Amino acid sequence: MTKKKLHPSVEEFKEFIKEHTHLIQLVRKGEYTWQELYEDWYLLGADDPRWQEYSSSSSEKVEKKEGNSNNWWNQISGLLKNMDGKQVDGYIEKLNEAISSIQGVLSQFQSHRSEGSSPMKKERNDPFSFRKD
Structure with a gap:
C-alpha cells in the first residue's frame, strides 16, 4: 500500500x-x-x-x-x-422538580406568614379596639 x-x-x-x-x-x-x-x-x-x-x-x-x-x-x-443528552435531560428534569418543590414549600410558609401577620396589622392600626363601648 x-x-x-x-x-x-x-x-x-x-x-x-x-x-x-x-x-x-x-x-x-x-x-x-x-x-x-x-x-x-x-x-x-x-x-x-x-x-x-x-x-x-x-x-x-x-x-x-x-x-x-x-x-x-x-x-x-x-x-x-x-455527557449523554438523555442523561442531561433527566438531570434537568429532576432539578426542575426539586425547584418546584422548594417553591411550593416557600409559598406555604409565605401564606402562613401573611395569614399570621394580618391580625397583627389590625392590632397595630387600632391598638385600643378592646376599650370600645
Whole structure:
C-alpha cells in the first residue's frame, strides 16, 4: 500500500507533536482534540510561549502542574463532551422538580406568614379596639 502524501503544514505539525509529547497525553485524556491543537499551532506558531510547557524537556514541570489542579474550563469542557443528552435531560428534569418543590414549600410558609401577620396589622392600626363601648 502506498502512503498518501500529507499537506506540508500537517507534516510540520506532526514533527511539532514529536517534540511536544505531552500534548499526546492531553489529547488522550480528552482535554484537547487534535483539531484544536492544530488550529492553535497554525495560528500561534510553533515558537509561541504557550507550547514551552508542553515540550519534552519540560515534561516534569507539566506533570507538577497537572498534579495541582487542572484548568477548570478544560474540566468542564471534558465533562460536557462525555455527557449523554438523555442523561442531561433527566438531570434537568429532576432539578426542575426539586425547584418546584422548594417553591411550593416557600409559598406555604409565605401564606402562613401573611395569614399570621394580618391580625397583627389590625392590632397595630387600632391598638385600643378592646376599650370600645
